[in-house]
Amino acid sequence: APGPSGFEIEAARVWRTEAETFAHRVDVDVSGNSLAILNPGGSPRVMLAGHVDEIGVIVTYIDDEGYLYIDGIGGWDSQVLVGQRIRILGRLGQVVGVIGKQPIHLMKQDEREKVSKISDLWIDIGAADRDQALEMGVRVGDGGVIDAKMVHLGDKLIASRAIDNRIGAYIVLEAVRLLAENPDGLAAEVAAVATTQEEIAYQGGGARTSAYYFDPQVAIVVDVTFATDSPQVEKRKTGDHKLGSGPVLTRGSAAHPLVFDRLAEGADAAGIRYTIQAAPRGTSTDADAIHLSRNGVATGVVSVPNRYMHSPSEVVSLEDLDSCARLIAQFIRGLGPETDFIHR
Numbered sequence: 001a002p003g004p005s006g007f008e009i010e011a012a013r014v015w016r017t018e019a020e021t022f023a024h025r026v027d028v029d030v031s032g033n034s035l036a037i038l039n040p041g042g043s044p045r046v047m048l049a050g051h052v053d054e055i056g057v058i059v060t061y062i063d064d065e066g067y068l069y070i071d072g073i074g075g076w077d078s079q080v081l082v083g084q085r086i087r088i089l090g091r092l093g094q095v096v097g098v099i100g101k102q103p104i105h106l107m108k109q110d111e112r113e114k115v116s117k118i119s120d121l122w123i124d125i126g127a128a129d130r131d132q133a134l135e136m137g138v139r140v141g142d143g144g145v146i147d148a149k150m151v152h153l154g155d156k157l158i159a160s161r162a163i164d165n166r167i168g169a170y171i172v173l174e175a176v177r178l179l180a181e182n183p184d185g186l187a188a189e190v191a192a193v194a195t196t197q198e199e200i201a202y203q204g205g206g207a208r209t210s211a212y213y214f215d216p217q218v219a220i221v222v223d224v225t226f227a228t229d230s231p232q233v234e235k236r237k238t239g240d241h242k243l244g245s246g247p248v249l250t251r252g253s254a255a256h257p258l259v260f261d262r263l264a265e266g267a268d269a270a271g272i273r274y275t276i277q278a279a280p281r282g283t284s285t286d287a288d289a290i291h292l293s294r295n296g297v298a299t300g301v302v303s304v305p306n307r308y309m310h311s312p313s314e315v316v317s318l319e320d321l322d323s324c325a326r327l328i329a330q331f332i333r334g335l336g337p338e339t340d341f342i343h344r
Contacts, residue, residue, distance in 0.1 A: 003162070004056025004073045005199045007089055007143035008032050011052050011162075015169055015194045022180040023192075032196040033210040038176050042189035043337040047216035047297070048175055048328060049207055049286045050168025050223070051198030054161065055310055056145045057086065059123075059138065066127030068097065071118060073143065074199035078118045080311050085147040086123055092137030096147060097125035148312035156318055157243060163314035167304055167321060168222035169194040174325040179332060187336040191216070195286055198223075204289030211293035218259060218341060219299045220328055221287040224306035224316070225277060239277050241305040243317040246273035247324045250301035253279035254287040258341045259300035266330045272323050277303065298341035302328060 003011030012034045019026045019036035027035045034052070055074030062068055068088070072078075081099050088095040100122045123144075127133035150160035160166075172192040179186055191214050196206035211219065228235045229242040241248050249255075249263050267274045282288045283301050291299035302324055307315040 002056070002087055002089060002094070002145040003053050003166070004143045004145055005053040005197045006073065007056070008053045008196045011166065012194055012196070015052060015173060019173055019192070022177050029210065029213060031206045031209045033206040034194040035210065035214065036173060036176055036192045038180055038190045039183065039186050040189055042187055044188055044217040044335055044339055045215060046188045046190045046332055046335065047211060047214050047219040047290065048172035048190065048192045049195050049210070049219060049221045049290060050170070050172040051165045051196065051205070051207070051286055052169040052194035053196050053199055054145060054164065054166060055199050056143050059088065059140050059142045059144070062130050062133050062138065062140065064130055066125070066129045066133040067100070068123040068125065068133065068138065069119075070121065070123060070144070075310055076118065077310065078116055078121070081118065081121060081146075082116055084312065086144045087147045088123070088125065088138055088142050088144040090137035090142055091139060095125050095136055095138055097123040100124045146312045153315060157315055158318060159313045159315045161312045161314065163306055163316055164224045164309055165198065167224065167316060171222045171304070171321055171324045171328070174321075175328040175332070178325060178329040185333060188332050190332055198286055201286070201289065205286070207286035208289040208293065211290040211297060215294060216297055218335070219287070219290045219297050220259070220331065221283075221285050221290060221299060221301045222324060222328070223285040223301065223303050224309065224314070225303035226309060227305035227307045227315075230307050239275060241275045241277065243305050243307065243315070244319055245275055245305060246320060247327055248275050248277050248303040248305060250277050250279050250283055250303065253281055254283050254291040254299055255279060255301050256291070256298040256341060258343070259298050262334065263300055263302065263327065263331055266334065267327055270326070270330055272327050274327075
């Protein structure tokens with residue numbers, strides 16, 4: 001389902017439909033955040049956040065000939081867009097188009113060596129002119145995504161657009177499903193939240209508003225991080241995180257040390273492999289907003305190694321997704337009303 005930042009409606013509906021099969025309460029707020037709550041009234045209150053939005057494009061202009069000009073939603077390598085098919089979320093439904101660019105045969109030599117900017121590209125939806133484009137339901141301000149579906153690579157990997165971070169939204173809901181299957185001994189109230197607008201979250205996005213609403217005492221943010229098992233990745237900067245090496249646990253910055261300790265100890269006890277990532281400044285995840293909500297939230301970050309981030313073919317391991325969900329569910333089972341995350 002398409003869900004660029006600010007246009008997450010379809011993806012969020014899919015998520016809520018699944019959540020309704022096992023959560024005690026499912027809700028959506030004015031920012032578009034979807035919440036699946038288990039064991040209401042329990043203690044402590046635990047928020048699990050995975051953002052449901054993805055990078056995309058937005059229509060900025062329609063010319064007389066019916067070509068659409070665009071800007072990026074989120075962080076694009078503009079070279080990735082060249083030659084792609086696009087789905088525009090029009091008012092009458094989705095409209096398929098192709099990204100156009102001047103053919104290499106017509107370029108001067110110096111132009112061939114230049115990187116294409118998004119402003120140099122356009123979308124061709126087959127309209128004869130602006131009026132026909134409007135009749136097809138396309139308007140300025142419509143969002144769009146690359147038209148790329150999920151595929152399996154071998155028997156353990158998947159490739160897709162929007163893995164960043166549709167996969168995090170999946171994992172937090174899967175953790176709640178695991179808890180719902182076996183609720184014995186569950187003390188905490190748990191809210192899995194499919195947050196919105198993380199890819200443009202300069203002010204905290206939907207994570208800020210949903211954390212304020214739910215008022216958690218502890219939170220786990222699930223996102224993707226850079227897999228370092230592909231060519232040309234500098235491990236000295238990003239750490240050593242391979243597909244299949246399990247959850248990546250963040251230390252530093254917004255990641256609360258006591259939450260990290262509980263996650264690491266739980267992984268060790270359960271035999272779940274994991275790696276550690278350092279975050280000397282921000283985490284570049286929803287944790288940066290959540291841990292500062294109200295009077296502060298003890299927040300942990302669990303990440304999935306991801307190859308080719310912000311491309312139509314991001315790649316993750318299915319085993320890592322399962323490990324992340326199991327680790328989070330186990331972490332929550334170890335919490336009770338007496339659990340304290342204050343350093344003394």
